[in-house]
């Protein structure tokens with residue numbers, strides 16, 4: 001293993017990049033990056049163990065392979081940035097590799113059904129979008145079993161990749177998931193993270209650029225019921241000039257003990273001139289009780305940008321909206337459905353596949369008890 | 375023929391520090407084919423009356439009754455009242471993010487009529503109704519009331535009136551925020567609806583300006599949660615010239 005790299009001092013970017021577990025201390029909960037996380041519940045994610053590796057369920061497209069973790073085609077340069085991701089990279093025996101060949105155009109989505117090996121699992125997924133390729137990859141996570149691991153989306157020059165990751169796990173499930181994206185020259189990335197269930201889910205999407213001109217959109221829709229916990233800790237690291245980033249995360253919470261955390265870190269480095277960035281988080285509280293923390297951070301090391309902004313708001317389900325709709329004859333359940341659909345529309349409408357976006361929307365409505373689709 | 379009968383209505387607004395009585399015995403009849411104007415000072419409870427008829431959850435009725443053609447309106451949910459034929463054009467229409475005007479209108483018409491309108495005739499009907507109110511067709515794909523100007527919001531309310539054709543319509547300060555041209559267009563919309571449906575209208579306003587376009591049969595003076603005087607159209611001119619001083623003084627005494 002290489003020696004840990006120490007990044008330039010900034011509060012937002014990770015400081016340690018390493019594949020050695022010992023380079024990362026066991027979190028105690030006082031660290032800035034861990035202060036919201038349920039450290040005790042996640043204890044098993046901080047110690048290496050013998051867990052199986054997440055594989056594939058059923059038949060797949062030829063672009064999708066299940067490979068040994070030693071496969072030389074897997075990224076040799078990517079480095080974990082915290083203890084769980086270092087453990088997962090070290091302990092995983094296999095990986096799922098999706099290779100979109102150079103210049104190939106895929107009009108149908110490449111669906112990857114992930115299958116857990118057991119009660120607890122390590123995951124390593126890489127999607128390599130070759131230069132000038134165009135594709136959509138849909139990752140469907142398994143519904144039961146704990147998961148610790150990383151997803152890498154690596155875009156070649158002018159690649160166009162839409163990637164959807166759907167977690168609709170059982171209430172007992174814990175997941176710790178890094179999602180690292182590197183955008184090539186003039187490449188386009190659209191990432192959609194949909195989290196509809198699970199007991200403790202922590203996602204760490206990190207996006208950076210390898211060359212100028214990249215455009216990236218990171219969208220998220222998440223839903224919490226009961227006493228679920230979700231943390232989405234996003235970092236967009238603008239390391240290159242003339243790139244664009246746009247982050248929109250929408251969360252709906254219902255249930256006494258539901259707690260969501262959204263951290264939107266955007267770092268614009270001195271060399272990243274002429275960039276555009278915007279990030280937004282909105283949370284909708286459907287009942288009394290849930291808590292939604294929302295923290296956008298924008299750190300500008302250069303003033304030479306086209307635009308840089310952020311917004312964050314958490315609001316209750318609006319009685320005035322319901323009244324307005326009902327006063328036009330619309331029954332309460334349909335009115336609630338309209339409002340919730342309207343809330344998520346700017347994220348879910350980005351899913352090209354109408355069948356998939358429709359089924360996700362119906363799933364959200366069922367889970368919130370608005371409409372019984374089951 | 376329809377008849378909305380409000381009898382000795384008392385209602386309070388529900389606030390964090392308890393309920394505050396606002397309506398103190400309102401009695402009023404609105405029949406098909408007639409227009410009742412209600413005029414009164416700020417804060418006298420006109421919007422409260424409108425909201426209570428529509429069933430807004432912020433208010434609670436403490437006594438009295440509201441009856442529509444023998445049906446107990448107070449026993450109905452908000453949407454049931456609308457389906458029974460009541461409509462409230464709101465003073466402050468609400469924004470609904472992510473819900474387009476066309477989707478909203480179609481959902482509403484489907485609920486009111488009990489079946490979805492035929493797609494082809496529906497698009498045509500909606501376009502025509504919008505053209506009548508000189509609304510840009512682009513409004514159909516915008517989100518309900520989001521970013522609408524004050525005047526656009528009011529046109530959108532009257533657009534709904536025309537498409538939904540309720541039996542009884544309550545217009546809460548539909549004239550406020552409209553310039554003269556818009557006022558004319560909106561008033562014509564109301565008059566078209568009145569004629570085609572032989573509807574009953576309860577029109578809440580501060581100014582006689584709108585009453586020159588929409589002729590009232592009866593004018594009520596509303597002060598301190600009650601109707602304190604009723605007269606013909608000429609009463610409106612007296613109120614606009616002299617204000618409510620004589621009535622408010624009497625109410626305080």
Ligand SMILES: Nc1ncnc2c1ncn2[C@@H]1O[C@H](COP(=O)(O)OP(=O)(O)OP(=O)(O)O)[C@@H](O)[C@H]1O
Nearest residue numbers: 387389396414415416417418419420421422423432
């Ligand atoms: N949600 C509320 N909380 C507290 N007070 C309220 C609430 N809604 C209405 N009120 C009070 O009830 C009274 C009547 O208000 P209402 O809006 O019905 O008056 P209005 O006659 O429509 O006034 P305007 O001419 O300004 O529209 C006012 O004193 C108002 O402050």
Ligand SMILES: [Mg+2]
Nearest residue numbers: 420421422465
């Ligand atoms: Mg009012």
